[in-house]
Amino acid sequence: MSMIGEYLRVTAAELDRAIQDPDWAFDLTEEVQDAEEESEPAPGEARHFSTYKTWNLLGFLLERADFPVDAVHGEEPFAEDEDWGYGPPRYLPAKRVRYAAAELRATTYDQLVSGVDPADLAEAEVYPLTGVYPLGWHEPGALEWGRHWYDGLTRFFEAAAAADHAMLVWLD
Template sequence: MSMIGEYLRVTAAELDRAVQDPDWALDFVEQVQDAEEETEPAPAEARHFSTYKTWDMLRFLLARAEFPVNVIHGEVLFADDEDWGYGPPRYLLPERVRLAAEALRATSYGRLISGVDPAELTSAEVYPLGWSEPGVLEWGRPWYDGLTQFFEAAAKAEDAMLVWLD
């Protein structure tokens, strides 16, 4: 079983409903995931995005860069008695999505990995382990780029974001 970082863009009305009814939110997430699984929209057009197994690597790199928003785990717990895979879901308000989008755009992936020794990830027990391969830090680049595009589109639409690990 893999741990996957998951995101869903939601409108203000959808966020309100999700907070009030987490069961509805999980059903809604599954509907969007199923619909987009068939069409595979680009990150800038998608409502759902996954960082796949890179979530912990990105968490490590973003924390090292003192990133201003917790884009990996979300910031506000809204269903503490729910488990969406590996713990409860959280969300980011539209203003935090906007700040995250600006910071992602301003922080290139090259800058994130600059000066990082893969042994640091091994020492920190960053999931999924196996950081000894040459060029391993490049593994996260496509997901980081996609995450940046996803957040930029969400910010432009003034969307909030549901965040969870599945």
């Protein structure tokens, strides 16, 4: 079983409803995921985005860079329901989404990986662990694996910020 980083853009009214009724929010996430699974919109056009298995790599890199927003896990819990996957879901209010979008835009992937030793990733047990899909962290080019997902996450946050959306965040 894999751990996948998941995001859903929501309006202020949808965020309020999600906080009041997490079951409704869970149903909304499934509805949007199902609808977008077939159309596969670009990150800047999507309501749902996934960082797939790179969530922990991206979290490690952003934490190492003292990123000011927890863009990987969200910041505010809104449900205790474990049905969401690994731990309860969290959210970022629109103000934090805007802040994260600006910081993501200002921080290149090259800046994030600069000076990172693959041994650091293995020592920190960054998921997926060494030797597990796609590569062991010691393999040449292993850090490049996260570039595509970081770029997509940046575009997703920028679009959410432009629309004044909040964000639901969870690991599935």
